[in-house]
Amino acid sequence: MTRVDPDALGKLLANRRVAVVTGTNGKTTSTHLLTAAMRAGTPDGQFTVVTNADGANLHHGIASALGEAPRSTIACLETDERVVPDVIRLGHPEVLVMLNFSRDQMDRNFELKSLGRAWRLALEAAGQDGPVIVANANDPLVVWSAQPAQRVIWIDTGAGWTQDAALCPACGAALARKDGQIVGGGSWTCTGCELTQPPADYRVDGETVVEKDGTTWQLQLNVPGRFNRANAACALAAARVMGVEPAVALRGMASVSAPAGRFxxxxxxxxxxxxxxxxxxxxxxxxxxxxxxxxxxxxxxxxxxxxxxxxxxxxxxxxxxxxxxxxxxxxxxxxxxxxxxxxxxxxxxxxxxxxxxxxxxxxxxxxxxxxxxxxxxxxxxxxxxxxxxxxx
Missing domain, CATH: 3.90.190 (Protein-Tyrosine Phosphatase; Chain A)
Known part of the structure; x- marks a missing residue:
């Protein structure tokens, strides 16, 4: 398809409401959760929402999924980190979920900051037309990458992996955490500039998601692990941006049990x-x-x-x-x-x-x-x- 028409991806993204999920880990599960939430909140369900359910997240995989459902009005797309700038430019997504950065396929992606810089430049270029960002506040590179966005919804995921976040992506100085260690749990701040962990709009607390006003939502997931509760919090916030009520979104997410074979x-x-x-x-x-x-x-x-x-x-x-x-x-x-x-x-x-x-x-x-x-x-x-x- 794309060989015959090099502009096919842009044409297939046009005239749809687009939600994008990206990051090193958790893309597929988060996309399944968000898709289920949006299908629960739309009258035609799966016929309205198209997704690349098997995780084919490069240009060809996204085009293939969209081509199979040309009449779907909503697209929920798992997107490889390198493809994000093109999808922002071509698809004008309403919401972009930015999960995390960590070392992955080093022969292909090299320095993580180069990926974050590409996201940041794409958001700068999009300006007022850019997506609402749902971002992991615990990841310094995600926070730096999301800075140019017009609106960011911050999620305190309680992430436990910090080994890929020792240095500030803005200035290169060491990052300090609340326990005084460069690597460890808890909130973080740069020792050389103003970059710091932003206040959370949503916070994962065990099996619940807590909003900044104190409202709590009980997660009833059929996928295991702390990291999937973080994925669900991000999906919940993104679903609300797309107009799905939290109770409806959570009911939809409860139906996800083995996304693309996981678990x-x-x-x-x-x-x-x-x-x-x-x-x-x-x-x-x-x-x-x-x-x-x-x-x-x-x-x-x-x-x-x-x-x-x-x-x-x-x-x-x-x-x-x-x-x-x-x-x-x-x-x-x-x-x-x-x-x-x-x-x-x-x-x-x-x-x-x-x-x-x-x-x-x-x-x-x-x-x-x-x-x-x-x-x-x-x-x-x-x-x-x-x-x-x-x-x-």
């Missing part, structure tokens, strides 16, 4: 496995906290969709798996095994995905998680596992 349980022969996607250190930190089974299977590859640079393995706290049975699988299983060896984590290696999962049937590897093994995977093995497990 779904597949059947692999005689073994049931819950699939957890993790693509970078921040994602692995969240996923390993959810992976409670013993044994646990870890799958890794390093082709284009995963990022060819696997040096990030050394930034993941695999030491928390000590004392459990770990099975390494996927084409780059040996890279993972080296990291686990240095972390004193006992493990076995089986390159074939099905064989690796089947190996947990060994009586010595009893599955304790109600008969379901947790399987944490990078992107490419994850897509294969969805098919092998009957989930795609």
């Amino acid at each position: 779904a349980v597949g059947t692999f022969g005689d073994v049931k496995a819950r699939l957890l996607l993790a693509k970078n250190p921040a994602g692995w930190a969240e996923s390993l906290a959810l992976a409670t089974s013993d044994p646990v299977v870890l799958a890794i590859d390093a082709i284009a969709a995963d990022g060819r640079d696997v040096s990030w393995l050394w930034d993941v706290d695999f030491e928390q798996l000590r004392g459990r049975t770990v099975v390494c699988t996927g084409p780059r299983a040996h890279d993972l095994a080296v990291r686990l060896t240095y972390g004193d984590v006992e493990h076995t290696i089986e390159h074939d995905l099905m064989t690796a999962i089947s190996s947990v049937k060994n009586p010595a590897n009893s599955v304790k998680n109600q008969g379901t093994v947790d399987l944490v995977s990078t992107y490419t093995p994850f897509q294969k596992l969805r098919k092998l497990g009957g989930l795609a």
